[in-house]
Each structure stands twice: as C-alpha cells, then as structure tokens.
Amino acid sequence: MISNSxxxxxxxxxxxxxxxxxxxARIKHIDYKDADFLLKFVNEQGKLLPRRIxxxxxxxxxKISVSVKRARxxxxxxxxxxxxx
Amino acid sequence: xxxxxxxxxxxxWTSRGKMWKTLLTFAVxxxxxxxxxxxxxxxxxxxxxxxxxxxxxxxxxxxxxxLNDRGTKMIHQxxxxxxxxxxxxxKKMTGFYHLFEFQADPTVIAxxxxxxxxxxxxxxxxxxxxxxxxxxxxxxxxxxxxxAEALNEGGEA
Numbered sequence: 001m002i003s004n005s006x007x008x009x010x011x012x013x014x015x016x017x018x019x020x021x022x023x024x025a026r027i028k029h030i031d032y033k034d035a036d037f038l039l040k041f042v043n044e045q046g047k048l049l050p051r052r053i054x055x056x057x058x059x060x061x062x063k064i065s066v067s068v069k070r071a072r073x074x075x076x077x078x079x080x081x082x083x084x085x
Numbered sequence: 086x087x088x089x090x091x092x093x094x095x096x097x098w099t100s101r102g103k104m105w106k107t108l109l110t111f112a113v114x115x116x117x118x119x120x121x122x123x124x125x126x127x128x129x130x131x132x133x134x135x136x137x138x139x140x141x142x143x144x145x146x147x148x149x150x151x152l153n154d155r156g157t158k159m160i161h162q163x164x165x166x167x168x169x170x171x172x173x174x175x176k177k178m179t180g181f182y183h184l185f186e187f188q189a190d191p192t193v194i195a196x197x198x199x200x201x202x203x204x205x206x207x208x209x210x211x212x213x214x215x216x217x218x219x220x221x222x223x224x225x226x227x228x229x230x231x232x233a234e235a236l237n238e239g240g241e242a
Contacts, residue, residue, distance in 0.1 A: 029218035031226075033129070033184075035171075074129055074211055075170035075180070 018055030030060065032067035035076040039085065042068060046081040123188045125160070125220055130201060130210035131180035134167060141181050144206050148185070151200055157189035161227060174208045186215075186223060 022030070031037070041049050041056070041064050048068060051061045071077040078084065096102040132144055145164070152159065165182035174180070189197075194212060201210040215223065 029216075029222040031222060032213075070211060070213070072171075074182075074209055075131065075172055075174060078171040080172075 020055060020057035020060060022060040023057055027060075030063045030067045032070035032074075033076065035071050038064070038068050038071055038077060042077070042084065044081070044084050046072075046078045046084050122190065123158075124191055125186070125188050125215045126194065126212055127215055127219075127223070128185045128187075128197075128210065128212040129182060131170070131174070131182055131208040132206050133175070133208055134177055134179040134181065136181065136206060140206075141183075144204070145183055147204075148197075148200065151197065152185070152187055152189065152193070155189070155193045155196075157187045157193060159185065159187045161186040161223070177208065180208050 021027075041054055043049055048065055051058065054061075056064065068077065072079050092102075097106050130148070132141055136144065145162075149159065149162070161184075163184040165184065167179050168182050169179055170177070198210070198212060201207050
C-alpha cells in the first residue's frame with residue numbers, strides 16, 4: 001500500500017543511505033600504525049576526505065583525522081603525494 | 086509522602102545543587118584514584134638506516150634501560166625492521182622502526198622524550214597515551230599475530 005506519490009522523492013532503492021562503517025562494525029579504536037587502512041580516508045593527494053563522502057560519523061572522523069596526522073608524522077603516510085592509490 | 090527525603094533531580098540544577106554535585110564527584114574521585122597513577126603508553130621511534138644491526142640493538146637497549154631504571158613496566162616491544170619512509174627525513178629514505186608499549190608514571194614521559202631529542206640516531210619519535218579501547222585493540226592484535234606465527238610455524242614443520 002506504500003506508494004510514492006511524490007515523483008521528485010526517490011525511492012529507497014535509488015538512494016542508498018550512507019552509514020558510518022565504524023558504528024556498523026562496532027570498531028572502537030582506530031590504529032594509526034595501520035597505514036593501509038587509513039588510506040581509505042584520504043584522497044589521491046594524501047588529503048583527508050570529508051565526512052560527507054565517506055559517511056563516517058563525527059566521533060570517528062575526529063579519531064581518523066588524529067590518527068592520519070600521527071601516521072604522517074611517523075612517515076607511514078605522506079604529507080603530500082601525487083597519485084596515491 | 087514516603088521517600089520525600091530523596092532530593093528531586095532538579096535540585097542539582099540549582100547553584101547550590103551544582104556545588105554539592107561537584108563536591109560529591111570530587112569525593113568519589115579521591116576515593117577511587119589509585120595512589121601511584123600508572124598510564125599505559127606506546128612509543129614508536131625511527132632510527133637512522135646507517136646503523137648496523139648491533140648498533141640498533143644497542144640504541145634500543147639504551148632506551149629500554151632508561152625506562153626500566155624509572156620503574157616502568159614494559160608490556161610489549163616490537164621491531165619492524167628497516168622500512169621505507171613515506172617521505173625523506175634528514176635526506177634518508179629508510180629507517181629502523183621500533184615500538185615500545187609500557188606502563189609508566191606520567192612524570193617519566195617528559196624526560197623520556199628529551200632522551201630522544203638528544204640522541205642523533207633518532208629520526209622521529211611519537212609517544213601516545215593509550216585509552217582502554219587502544220589497550221584492548223593492541224592486546225587482540227598481539228594475540229592475532231601470535232596465532233598467525235604459530236600457524237606459519239606449524240605449516241613449515
């Protein structure tokens with residue numbers, strides 16, 4: 001009986017809702033030593049990706065940003081890069 | 086009215102209530118605080134690649150001894166060996182990574198970091214305090230690593 005009466009509003013199949021992977025997988029700690037994992041949250045130039053693209057919740061975005069910065073300090077990740085990934 | 090003597094929750098919103106709340110929480114804090122506070126820390130440092138294996142061992146031993154002399158408890162240490170750096174540091178593209186995980190009094194850390202700054206063999210170092218999630222994570226990581234090594238040994242044998 002559920003019908004989409006508003007044509008402008010897309011149905012559920014069309015829009016997949018973004019989710020926070022840490023909340024979903026119940027990950028509580030982000031390791032700064034694991035550079036391969038942190039690479040997922042960084043663009044080709046080694047810059048942090050915004051939350052609106054990765055879907056991460058604010059709590060974990062803060063943790064990611066700290067751990068990426070730690071990894072950069074320890075030369076596990078580059079500060080500036082070209083064609084990372 | 087029974088139980089009329091129990092304070093209503095909005096009492097703690099008033100200024101007098103807030104004062105009582107802070108006093109109460111402080112009393113609880115004093116009661117639960119351990120006498121000697123020990124935090125768990127993790128230190129990673131990078132040594133120059135120009136050192137020989139023995140010199141690396143000697144340098145690591147020096148820092149280990151520094152910690153042991155100050156009554157800290159070493160929990161785990163790990164050598165990652167010679168690794169490629171993501172960018173050059175002091176014109177060097179590789180370095181020996183080493184990791185310490187230890188329990189120490191917070192006053193030790195500052196002098197420990199000064200020791201790193203004085204040593205010319207150290208390219209970089211980082212000390213972080215571990216929260217409870219990090220401690221649990223590191224423990225599980227060690228267990229997984231031990232299991233993987235045991236599997237490998239079993240495969241070879």
